Amino acid sequence: xxPESPRAxxxxxxxxxxxxxxxxxxxxxxIDFESYFRHRRAHDGDPFLVRFPGFGGALxxxxxxxxxxxxxAPVELLRPPxxxxxxxxxxxxxxxxARDAVHRxxxxxxxxxxxxxxxxxxxxxxxxxxxxxxxxxxxGPAWTPGARIxxxxxxxAITLRVILRAVFGIDDPGRRAVYTxxxxxxxxxxxxxxxxxxxxxxxxxxxxxxxxxxxxxDRLDELLTADLQxxxxxxxxxxxxxxxxxxxxxxxxxxxxxxxELLDQLRTLLVAGHETxxxxxxxxxxxxxRTPAALRRLRAELAAVGPDPDPEDLARLxxxxxxxxxxxRLHPPVPIVLRRLTGPFTLLGxxxxxxxxxxxxxxxxxxxxETWSDxxxxxxxxxxxxxxxxxEFAPYGGGHxxxxxxxxxxxxxxxxxxxxxxxxxxxxxxxxxxxxxxxxVPHNIATGPHAGITVDVVRAVAP
Numbered sequence: 163x164x165p166e167s168p169r170a171x172x173x174x175x176x177x178x179x180x181x182x183x184x185x186x187x188x189x190x191x192x193i194d195f196e197s198y199f200r201h202r203r204a205h206d207g208d209p210f211l212v213r214f215p216g217f218g219g220a221l222x223x224x225x226x227x228x229x230x231x232x233x234x235a236p237v238e239l240l241r242p243p244x245x246x247x248x249x250x251x252x253x254x255x256x257x258x259x260a261r262d263a264v265h266r267x268x269x270x271x272x273x274x275x276x277x278x279x280x281x282x283x284x285x286x287x288x289x290x291x292x293x294x295x296x297x298x299x300x301x302g303p304a305w306t307p308g309a310r311i312x313x314x315x316x317x318x319a320i321t322l323r324v325i326l327r328a329v330f331g332i333d334d335p336g337r338r339a340v341y342t343x344x345x346x347x348x349x350x351x352x353x354x355x356x357x358x359x360x361x362x363x364x365x366x367x368x369x370x371x372x373x374x375x376x377x378x379x380d381r382l383d384e385l386l387t388a389d390l391q392x393x394x395x396x397x398x399x400x401x402x403x404x405x406x407x408x409x410x411x412x413x414x415x416x417x418x419x420x421x422x423e424l425l426d427q428l429r430t431l432l433v434a435g436h437e438t439x440x441x442x443x444x445x446x447x448x449x450x451x452r453t454p455a456a457l458r459r460l461r462a463e464l465a466a467v468g469p470d471p472d473p474e475d476l477a478r479l480x481x482x483x484x485x486x487x488x489x490x491r492l493h494p495p496v497p498i499v500l501r502r503l504t505g506p507f508t509l510l511g512x513x514x515x516x517x518x519x520x521x522x523x524x525x526x527x528x529x530x531x532e533t534w535s536d537x538x539x540x541x542x543x544x545x546x547x548x549x550x551x552x553x554e555f556a557p558y559g560g561g562h563x564x565x566x567x568x569x570x571x572x573x574x575x576x577x578x579x580x581x582x583x584x585x586x587x588x589x590x591x592x593x594x595x596x597x598x599x600x601x602x603v604p605h606n607i608a609t610g611p612h613a614g615i616t617v618d619v620v621r622a623v624a625p
Contacts (some may be wrong), residue, residue, distance in 0.1 A: 224526020233561035253426030285473025331403035351375035438495035441610035484542035490557035
């Protein structure tokens, strides 16, 4: 795309301009993504162009009509953007980056592992993982009265424990600790500069950020490879966990995934299934404890189902569902949906060519005043009053590339949130109880609060 071009498109609509101060705008977007995109919509209208150094330009929309056009674009015209900021994390064979027939093939292979009938099997795992963190049997301190808790650290510990159990079947505390250390090191090593500036992806005589990341990735891959080899050598290698399902799965030609392909898919599941749900859980607790009426209503709904409800009963609670949806509306964990074109396409009257990139800015879509009243206020009741279509509310993307793990993410969020709220009474620490909402910044594949949100435990409620 040539975003500086002022000429009109063939359809007669003027091509939007990208700002000339590319680096300054990129820095602003990296520091405060949501305010930057709101400024661009207010200043330039919709759609608008954005340039990212090293990644080229993209035409963004944040309206339901533009989202509908993008999600309904012919499948054969769409690919993931290139170069891709997260490719070093997930690998080139990841479902997230797969193209065309390979994407369709791999999605069919992975989809059964995330079918609703299988997701319900993980409900007790989510509940047990959350209780373990609350009681001090997890990675952090017990949530006892007077304790101060870093909610982001606790949420990450819960979701990582869940994904290790669901994907790898890991129950042994020793193996879980080894995997946890490797995953934390791997994710911590891939910071914003490496993600946003491809030129930095080189080591300097074996040193520097890229070298540290590559070493951490190698250590994680060694663990994954050892598990894959062990499982392949076992006569009953396929199990109830997702790794077992992938090992047993076959393409239509009878073949299965190679170990190299499995490594990329498993790394993708670790990254996408860990950080995104943890971020949503943090934001849900933050908003509930800034909105006392919503917290009281949720507590009352949870109390009505009894002290030890089945996870499936929790997942069907309407107000809990509304709270989770409102959290995802305000804070979609992956806030940008990008598609690279393989042929000509027109988005909202702007003509695009093969090689151009177009995208949906989900924070803008989820705050579009044409759809949402009082859009920046946490109001779960809006999801009880009416339904919203897939072009108005799309926290996990849309079209043929909608997140394959969204069912697990939503299910996990509901059960973990319900377990915490029903077992402890919390108060946000003074820094977060009032004042401005924390900025959302990139954390690997997801965006979340720029600092860990802290709470004080007021009272532990008997289960």
